[in-house]
Amino acid sequence: MDGLVKELTIEMLPEGPYKQIAEAIGPENFYRLAEVVGGATIYIPKPESLTRPVRDAHIKAEFNGYNHPELARKYGVTERWVRQLCGPGQTEGQIELFELLEGMTGAGESGLSSTRFICKLHKTASKIRVEATLLLLFFAVKEAVNTWT
Structure with missing residues (x-):
């Protein structure tokens, strides 16, 4: 049979998908494909799937x-x-809230006072999203409550 395959030409194949496949991969490769999956119904995925x-x-x-x-x-x-x-990644300019707190409160043995903390936090708030703004508000309220008591 192998000798017959060498004489197979595209023109000998019927019009339609078989001929299109043989034109794309050659008649000998089309014959090899037929040897592997001939007679079976198969799904050939789109190229982007591969x-x-x-x-x-x-x-x-x-x-x-x-x-x-x-x-x-x-x-x-x-x-x-x-x-x-x-994954979600990070928004450009965004820093981790815990990194910020660690860096600001870890200065010195006693850390930063609430007022200095609020000032530093305010300077970096433009780089931080809503979480920092809420934290700033929390510390401002905490400072106000501490001064009233």
Whole structure:
């Protein structure tokens, strides 16, 4: 049979998907495909389904914690998909609240007074999201209550 395969040409195949496949991969490779799955009903995935793991690996490798939108545009996926792959990341300029508290209250043995803490917190509030604003309000109220009592 192998000798007959070498004489098989694309023109000998019927019009339709078989001929299209043979044109794409060649008549000998089409014959090999028929040897593997001939007679079976199979599903052939779209090309993007085959390359999805490679795309996702590229997204993970290029993720820097802040570039969800850029990666989504570059790879034609949603920001939600990038977040699912890479996690929430950090908003640019955002620092961890506990890092801030540790850095501000750890200065010296007694730490910072509430007033100095509020001043320092106020200076960095533009870099911090709503959590810091709420914390600032909490300390201001605490300071006011302490002065009234």
